[in-house]
Amino acid sequence: MTENLPVYGPTTVFPADQDTRGDVIVRVAFTLSRTQLATALSVACATTGHDAAHMAVDEIRTEIEGYLAATGVVQADEDARQAPEQALTAAIARAYPPPPAPAALQSPLYRDGTVVLQTLDHGDVTVIEPHWCTGHDDDTVGRLADITHDGPHVRAGASTSRHGYVDIMDACISHAPFGDQPEPDPVLSLRVDVEMDATPEDARKVAQGLRVASLRLDRTADEVERLRGGGQ
Incomplete structure (x- = not known):
């Protein structure tokens, strides 16, 4: 049972090969006894020349994790010389998909x-x-x-005392003639949104912004209608 064990790390990410760029980061968790921890630290200190008595906590953990990582990588390199390559590439791509x-x-x-x-x-x-x-x-x-063809964006907003500037409307003429659902004529791409807890003063500023948005939206809709009627 491991659910009640204290968990430490990973403290850092260890490259499998200093001269090769990695493709993925694989995190592995070990359950270790204190004897195993001391053994790993002993081997790591013997390799690096560090004195465990004067090491900071992060340094101790890094050395132990580094020992475990290095041991696994060395064994993986040895096994790679014998492992058959057929069917492995597809399995790795399935388990560790490459980034787009x-x-x-x-x-x-x-x-x-x-x-x-x-x-x-x-x-x-x-x-x-x-x-x-x-x-x-x-x-x-x-x-x-x-x-998609997009025209200049037409926006409207309000400057509130509590929330600063609030964007209320964003609209533009848009046309996607080759889309999955092709648009034979330009359309109005539109977003109208405002959500806040407002003081009466800020609510009136938002109301004024909505009136401005309405006027600009009417003008832009008229322009889209003209273009759909064959206007230039």
């Missing part, structure tokens, strides 16, 4: 009314670039279905 590759930024090429974008599933594609789109320089490379 970092997303690459787009390198858009703008032309007269179009833009060339990179996709993971269709390579380079040339798509119509609406005049209201703010561009794709900060987009990451994804699927063709992920390509």
Whole structure:
């Protein structure tokens, strides 16, 4: 039974090989007697030349954990020389999945009314670039279905005494022509949200912010309606 045992560590992470970049961190917990702890510390001190009587607590724990880690790594290296490779790679990938590759930024090429974008599933594609789109320089490379045109953001908020500035509305013209559910026309991408415990003064400031948000939202909706009707 180990549920009532005191737990210490890990104090640090030990590289399996100083000259090789690790792929994962595997944490292992040992149950050890005090005799085993003393033995591990004795071997570690003999190897490093440290004097246990003058070591800090973290140094003692690091030496013991390092001894255990080194023993396991040495044995793993010896076993690796004999282990068959077939079927191991898939098992390791299943148990320790590799991290996803970092997303690459787009390198858009703008032309007269179009833009060339990179996709993971269709390579380079040339798509119509609406005049209201703010561009794709900060987009990451994804699927063709992920390509979205976004216009300038229209925001509204309120400056409250208790919570500082509170963002109330964020809206923009948006169009995802190749999405999993393709949008034949631009839409209004919209977020309206406010949640707080407000004083009467702050509540009135929020109310004023909502009125401003309503006016800006009406104007943006009118612009989307004009674009959906074929306006330029």
